[in-house]
Amino acid sequence: MPDTVIKRASYAEAINAALGRALRERSEVLVFGEDVALPGGVFGVTKGLQRQFGDRVFDMPISESAILGGAVGAGLFGARSVVEIMWADFSLVALDQLVNQAANVRYISRGMLASPITVRTQQGNAPGACAQHSQSLEALFAHIPGLQVCMPTTPQDAYDLLLTSIWSDDPTIVIENRTLYHGDKVDITTGGPVQPIDGAQVRRQGSDITLVTWGSTQFAALDAASVVAREGIDVEVIDMRWIRPLDHETVLASVERTGRLAIAHEAHTTGGVGAEIAARVAEHGLRLTSPIVRIGTPDVRIPAAPHLAQAVIPSAARIADAIRRACVLNASFAGGTVASHG
Amino acid sequence: MPDTVIKRASYAEAINAALGRALRERSEVLVFGEDVALPGGVFGVTKGLQRQFGDRVFDMPISESAILGGAVGAGLFGARSVVEIMWADFSLVALDQLVNQAANVRYISRGMLASPITVRTQQGNAPGACAQHSQSLEALFAHIPGLQVCMPTTPQDAYDLLLTSIWSDDPTIVIENRTLYHGDKVDITTGGPVQPIDGAQVRRQGSDITLVTWGSTQFAALDAASVVAREGIDVEVIDMRWIRPLDHETVLASVERTGRLAIAHEAHTTGGVGAEIAARVAEHGLRLTSPIVRIGTPDVRIPAAPHLAQAVIPSAARIADAIRRACVLNASFAGGTVASHG
């Protein structure tokens, strides 16, 4: 059993610690991407790693196909690459290497080869960011069998889920969020055993409605839960953490108790992962007290001006409204049938 | 009013006729892609067009970013490009040009600029095709506001929907299917007014269950409907045709009558467009007689051997089974509540 150490770390520092540990404990780990080595990353996340681990941490040309394809190829020769795609939006110039290449390696070779790569990226809007630097694209990755996708939101998860991903022998996309990197430092446990993929986490227990969320929307969701709590609505907030595989058991168990389901995410509602969760619950045939509600970004591109972006990206207020709609407006239907709302 | 002409055409010939008409009637139309001009397309779909229209129909290097980006740029200078991406799988080497570029043009410029491009592609499995030539990727495109997506399955729709797409001032992806190109010739009406986007089409009327489908799975769906009809189950089959925008009104109206919903598509079930349809119905709070069922490809890569592919791709038999499950097993719950199955 490795020794665990408690240390104070921001989300960025937690990632840095996980990368450092991976480089230290597994000699086959390589870390590369644009600006990750000498400069230490545009967000400072990989700071100091090249100094410590030398050329196993290196800078790449602005060549996402070479970065992702390079990781896939290095994996075939025994390396375990942790690459950075600076913004999830940029993965679209090279998605082939994840979808047509990495995802197929193990299946087609019947396990003779593998693609033990980890793609660190970050996504979502931040004040002033343009439409090409603001998308939430987890639904694209999550549709692809053969890939794994997680979205850590706390420093502890940033550390744990990244290590789980690196240790995993299959291609995993770790979607971080730049608005979280330099947030508060909190105590995290480092050095413990690397966990298997362990699904969702209940962030707040409640009995009236299940609110499923992930990524930075979690914070808006928890705020919304606090707001409606004062109105007597007791919300259970679940952070999915892993988008593929999707831990629907935790969702179903919660919805079975609460009878209501809201899903909030920053991605566009249409075709977002919220649809998959709603579909699984609907397929399962649970008795719901009110119709499922989804809170996501409407059909729009993301405008750069912060106040315009705020008008479209899910906020605590919009989530709270949706919860009220589900819990209050439909209270009269609380007899086990599915009600229509207007 | 243009003169309409009835002519016998295969699916491929219908597409060819639509392209010819677009080139004839709109001088700003360009047609380009790999092997589309001199060779007339790898599937022969664009045969004869270069001979007829000269250099407005031309061959491109194997450069999907140049093809898609070229179309976007040409659109900014007044051209209306109809480009071919030979397989939807190949769009993944250049998805940026659709998602980060084409989809943004109108929104960011507040309508000063547009991206009136049409991307013809085809997808899905055909006997012997490998995992990199077999995917059904409509969910990826459909998640992107600013894009439009249609999937014609009949020669008439192949003609009509393509013209609608070309006439549209917004970027549209027309997903064809190579197993349909050289099927039976049927009478199609050509030359009539170009239609606006006009949503789903009921292909078979029925009262017991709504079966929503699109793409080539439609034929398996209709077969399944015939099979279960003999067992007394009356299936309404809806061909969505347009995936974005999604005509959920037609679906809701049907489900309101039938009380049951099955969704069948060739794409992977997880994160497929079936999830979005299920979610919209669940959100709408219709009273269902039995839980929604989805029939899609399970979590797997597509194996090349035809019998292996057949084991994972939705068949009439699997669809029929799902319909039976929804209609027969849950008959006892036909009292308006949502029942659990499993």
Add this chain to the structure above:
Amino acid sequence: MSDEEQIWGHLERMRRIRSLEEKITELRATNQIVGSVHLCNGQEAIYVGACAALDLTRDAVFPTYRGHGWAVACGVPPHAILAELLGRSTGISGGRGGSAYFTAPDYGFYGENSIVGAGAPIATGAALAATFDGSGRVAVASFGDGALNQGAVHEAMNFAAVRSLPVIFIVENNGYSELTPISAMVKVDQLFRRANAYGMPGARVDGNDPVAVSAAVAQAVERARRGKGPVLLEMITQRLVGHYIGDVQHYRPEGELAAIAKVEPIVRLEQRLIGLGRTRPELDDLHTAVRNEIDDAAAAALGDQLAPTNTVLEHLYA
């Protein structure tokens, strides 16, 4: 117009760009502008020189996120740019584009692009369309040194060359891709030599001299209009500031900032004008006048209304 008048005009436009960037720096420091902002201080001669050789009533430029200078050189009013960065309804894209993604086609400015390299195929496509309509339009794709390693740029260059399209590829070689020197990312750092691979001419140009830039671009434009196809022009320049506002530039070698400050284009152009008989007070007056103009534009933009939120869903589709 005499040479001197022309150079004076260049200086004025370059000063306008520089002053705009300085104003933006102020407004970013006080968080009136938020988010990532990429300034072009030091690279102004490229924009001013190139635009002087273009006919912007029909030609078009397709720059990157580092596009304020191109926009000004195209004639986009600084007020409309500042308003854009401030999210005002008077912003050139109504606040939707922000610093890194605004567009102003009326001025021949066919949009910034925040995806490295993506503008190259788009500009090439515009040039393609121009070959069909007899307009003689020329498209300019401009991007950084680092962008040359992006697949889309390669595809665009080959496509442009093989079809002899009227597009000019301008590489703004400022020595860095974000925080990484280009010399570490390519083996042949004479980037213009890549042109040979595609069968088009390539040349290095002093990107700190608007006259040299203008001459090179004029020649390329003339070639393009005659149907002779694309050219790759590598403009040697430097950015005097960080990659984005807030970049502490710890990656710069000792002394580099001081060295480049001596060769930067405005300093050089002023020296040249003094050589041609202009005086320091005249130059200072010009500087002041431009600065006042930008101050006024900023004041006006700050006074404008925020872009309305009730139309935020509009213009997604026709």
Add this chain to the structure above:
Amino acid sequence: MSDEEQIWGHLERMRRIRSLEEKITELRATNQIVGSVHLCNGQEAIYVGACAALDLTRDAVFPTYRGHGWAVACGVPPHAILAELLGRSTGISGGRGGSAYFTAPDYGFYGENSIVGAGAPIATGAALAATFDGSGRVAVASFGDGALNQGAVHEAMNFAAVRSLPVIFIVENNGYSELTPISAMVKVDQLFRRANAYGMPGARVDGNDPVAVSAAVAQAVERARRGKGPVLLEMITQRLVGHYIGDVQHYRPEGELAAIAKVEPIVRLEQRLIGLGRTRPELDDLHTAVRNEIDDAAAAALGDQLAPTNTVLEHLYA
């Protein structure tokens, strides 16, 4: 081994590839094999020559969908290939890869790839890994002439060059991308000259001569193992058949098929061996022996069980 013995060995392996492709053509004609099949008839000298210069216990090739020849040259048993195309459980990838996407890493055959150009960064990544483990492994990325216009290939070459990675880029220049001649898709049809742009050596090789191929690859391998980085080898060749089985080749100029039949590598190699004293009957015996071998392999594969469907969901994840 004498030169003559070596050439005899080349011929035997080239014949094995040709006979396999001919057998596959038969099986496709009768629909025992279904789907798109890309044959390499005429290009065999490249595979046989290159593999003779590699140490396949550690080196690896990364070919395309047109990969049967590479597989045989790497030593993959024809039976395992035929079984793969027939969807048998004994197929080298259990029927999952099919003609265009099977893999056989035990033989140094690191998989076909059906996305044009995608193998280049993957091979480069393998070479990258080799620089860390002291294995001295070399990766060979092979792709067609048309693939050079794909962004991923460009990115891979620059990356390989700047890090001096032990990867050899082989362009199988057969003159066509599917149905379109390469001469219409590039302006400079000496494709090896693209190497200069990246700062690596490039050379043209007679791709119809296994001895010339072998020598060029041996030199590249030696260079790569010494840490001197990548090389781009343009192998001039031709395919004697369509892009895929069923391609009617209406795009071929009159007389081309007849002309290339005269320079194709097997005909040439046989002439050479006759010059070295071998006799026609000896050559015919070899041909017959190889054909019998392939017939036996096909018969065996046809007798094998279809790949089981009950394991079709396995191996998606570890």
